[in-house]
Amino acid sequence: MTDSQALDGNAIAGTLLEVFGGEMTTAIGTCGHCGARGPVAEVVVYTRAPGVVVRCRECEGLLMVITQVHGVFCVDALGLVELQAPA
Amino acid sequence: MNWQPGTVLELIEQTARTKSIVFDVPGWSRHRAGQHVDVRLTAEDGYQAQRSYSIASAPEDRHIELTVERIDDGEVSPFLADELLPGDEIELRGPIGGYFAWEEAPGTPVFLVGGGSGIVPLRAMLRHHRATASTVPLRLLYSARSLDDVIYRDELTADAAGDVRLTLTRRQPAGWTGYGRRVDRELAADVCWPAAERPLVYVCGPTGFVEAVAGALVSLGHDAARIRTERFGPTGGETP
Numbered sequence: 531m532t533d534s535q536a537l538d539g540n541a542i543a544g545t546l547l548e549v550f551g552g553e554m555t556t557a558i559g560t561c562g563h564c565g566a567r568g569p570v571a572e573v574v575v576y577t578r579a580p581g582v583v584v585r586c587r588e589c590e591g592l593l594m595v596i597t598q599v600h601g602v603f604c605v606d607a608l609g610l611v612e613l614q615a616p617a
Numbered sequence: 618m619n620w621q622p623g624t625v626l627e628l629i630e631q632t633a634r635t636k637s638i639v640f641d642v643p644g645w646s647r648h649r650a651g652q653h654v655d656v657r658l659t660a661e662d663g664y665q666a667q668r669s670y671s672i673a674s675a676p677e678d679r680h681i682e683l684t685v686e687r688i689d690d691g692e693v694s695p696f697l698a699d700e701l702l703p704g705d706e707i708e709l710r711g712p713i714g715g716y717f718a719w720e721e722a723p724g725t726p727v728f729l730v731g732g733g734s735g736i737v738p739l740r741a742m743l744r745h746h747r748a749t750a751s752t753v754p755l756r757l758l759y760s761a762r763s764l765d766d767v768i769y770r771d772e773l774t775a776d777a778a779g780d781v782r783l784t785l786t787r788r789q790p791a792g793w794t795g796y797g798r799r800v801d802r803e804l805a806a807d808v809c810w811p812a813a814e815r816p817l818v819y820v821c822g823p824t825g826f827v828e829a830v831a832g833a834l835v836s837l838g839h840d841a842a843r844i845r846t847e848r849f850g851p852t853g854g855e856t857p
Contacts, residue, residue, distance in 0.1 A: 534823065535824075537824070538847065538848045539716070540716060541848075543653060543669065543713045543714035543715075544667075544669055544710060544713045547618060553713075553714070553715045555715050555717070556715045569716055571716030571717060571845070571846075616715065
């Protein structure tokens with residue numbers, strides 16, 4: 531069981547919309563650490579860190595970090611090998 | 618998608634910890650049941666705080682309704698629950714999200730499982746089901762600590778509510794005939810359609826609740842790909 535402070539990808543639908551310009555919770559992501567594939571809505575999300583931390587539900591590997599300073603987003607999608615936008 | 622002003626029309630006390638806020642949002646684009654709205658508050662010094670809330674109203678309802686649970690050390694919820702008055706205007710952005718959304722369509726049964734304030738998006742689905750006179754079998758299982766903690770209590774216990782089952786995990790009133798325990802494997806098996814009927818399942822609540830219910834359903838043979846989940850953060854109270 532994950533940390534009770536953890537949310538999921540649904541919680542950052544608005545942030546992802548701003549960053550990617552479209553609905554992303556139904557996008558399919560692939561984890562670069564373990565290869566797990568699944569909808570963005572199912573990832574583990576921490577919003578209490580400075581910025582948003584996104585981890586893989588299978589292996590807890592770091593997928594993405596999103597920070598915003600003075601209205602400018604910085605997106606580090608270092609752990610995602612693929613992100614397939616919804617059709 | 619732009620921020621747009623919403624005017625508070627009405628505030629409805631749901632339980633000791635939750636309040637519904639009804640907004641008039643001119644030019645609102647129709648949402649799907651289960652979607653969210655982002656709320657942004659701006660302080661006089663320009664500091665902004667933003668939160669995402671599930672929409673409690675059906676797409677067919679005239680106004681947008683949110684239901685907010687007061688989190689005592691929260692930054693946004695105490696303001697929304699305690700300070701907001703009819704006529705006030707706040708910024709909204711939406712509808713947002715697409716994964717945890719349900720639209721009336723012919724097909725397999727739909728099983729909704731909510732814990733605590735996780736009922737909110739499921740209530741929108743229940744209302745949508747009723748508003749469209751859907752013939753899709755739909756059943757709601759709602760877990761709350763006590764009858765006083767049941768959000769939308771009058772609506773959910775009315776005869777017209779549809780197939781709604783309650784489980785009260787901590788305290789049951791005298792003569793209670795509903796369930797009185799947490800949603801475990803046995804309770805899920807009792808209430809949900811068999812896995813062979815391939816129901817579409819929506820589970821929403823605190824993280825621990827969602828994982829326990831989804832785990833129980835998977836152990837009963839349900840396809841994980843047909844179980845959609847949405848996890849709420851710590852609710853300030855005990856687990857439902």
